[in-house]
Amino acid sequence: MFPVGQVLNSHLQGYDVKTVSQSDSEAKDEDEGGGVVDNAPHDAFEAACVEIEAPGPSLNRVPQNQPANAFDIGNVETDGEYLPSGQSRNLLDSQPSTCRPAKLPTPEEVRKQAKLSGINIKNTIRPAPVRFPDLGILVKWGSDVTITEGQCLWFLHRNLSNKVPVPRIFGWTWDEGQTFLYMELVSADPLLERWDTLSSSDKSSVCEELSGMVEAWRRLRRPRQQASKDSAWTPSEIWRWICRGFEEERTVDTPLLSQIGGAPLRDIMFQDGGQYPAGPYKSLKDFHDSFATLPYRNKNFTGPNPRETTPELDGLSDDVRVVFTHSDLDHSNILISKPNEGPVHIKAIIDWHQAGWYPEHWEWLKTQSVAPFGCEWVSDYLPSILPPAPHEYFRAFEYISMGLIGG
Secondary structure (H helix, E strand, O other): OOOEOOOOHHHOOOOOHHHOOHHHHOOEOOOOOOOEOOOOOOOHHHHHHOOOOOOOHHHHOOOOOOOOOOOOOOOEEOOHHHOOOOOOEEOHHHOOHHHOOOOOOOHHHHHHHHHHOOOOOOOOOOOOOEEEOOOOEEEEEEOOOOHHHHHHHHHHHHHHOOOOOOOOEEEEEEEOOEEEEEEEOOOOEEHHHHHHHOOHHHHHHHHHHHHHHHHHHOOOEOOEEEOOOOOOOOHHHHHHHHHOOOOOOOEEEOOOEOOHHHOOEOOHHHHHOOOOOEOOEOOHHHHHHHHHOHHHOOOOOOOOOHHHHOHHHOOOOOOOOEEEEOOOOOHHHEEEOOHHHOOOOEEEEOOOOOOEEEEOOHHHHHHHHOOOOOOHHHHHHHHHOOOOOOHHHHHHHHHHHHHHHHO
8 A cells, every 4th residue: 555645735625525436435556566545534523634644544545547646745655565576577568658668578688688788797696787779678687686676666656756756667577596677778867977067056956856856755654563552652643543533453653674665675885794685674773783793794793782882883873763765876876867958857866776764864874975085976065965964973884884894
């Protein structure tokens, strides 16, 4: 289920509960992967409550002739149960006819095209992507490529396409230990290649656009889970319980750190530290405890908790938000319009294989860490996109990063 929360008031005004038909209130998305849309309010009391606590059932209702992203989205809840899954999945039937490839190349055809393109196919872990311009397809493939990245693209395009442009995902398959992701070949230039030629106003425009995109994906939240009977109630939980008719099961948002669908995290820092994939983690403490051991490069580390013995790690606060994070917001992963396409604008954010739920400072920390030291991107423009991490947290992150480099 993909609830829609914090919908603008303009979408609530004039809403008449009595006019909703039974068939309309039980509308289902026709797009690949299902996704049942919640029913409309049952009475005037529930209709009033949804204006206090979002998301409520009436906010999740989407008429049959509108896509799931028809509303201006606030918080969007992800649910792994409704993500397209399976070792092989063809999503062509869910694509508009105007951008639907005639076919998906077979793994054998991908390997053949890679060889013709001069790509080292002996690198089976993560070889360079293969392009099929005639089909408008780019294939990302390798033993370290996962369908979770394809699911992430599917979800983002389905729910945030009006805020976060990403390549369409056409499907995936698995062959000889490698996963093949078939996605849209976007006609654009990497920001990395054009940055030095852009004017100051164009750079500011791109960063302003990117800031809105980051804000949009940071609003993605994890599915709700059944609450512990002994846990304390928050005011919002009380309102939710009342507005849903005093439902018997109480649910809560959980700060579980994982990729979309609950898969383990695949940030390369954990790969460098021998803990890859990592998690998923039930709490921020579990995440930070694991992160602190990365310089030891031992997934089964059994020594004293470094956070208890190393003052440099005191800044790893467990009292921060968990937000959805791209985790590799490098210039090369931001595609912008070509010079002959009018004012410069972002056409796609790519390479979501590390994405997932991380501490709120992670996006800024990772972005500045992959950029050249002291570069204009970090010093002058990144602050307009993301707030810097607190000094103490930054110090702990750098301490662990240096330990990985020197280890």
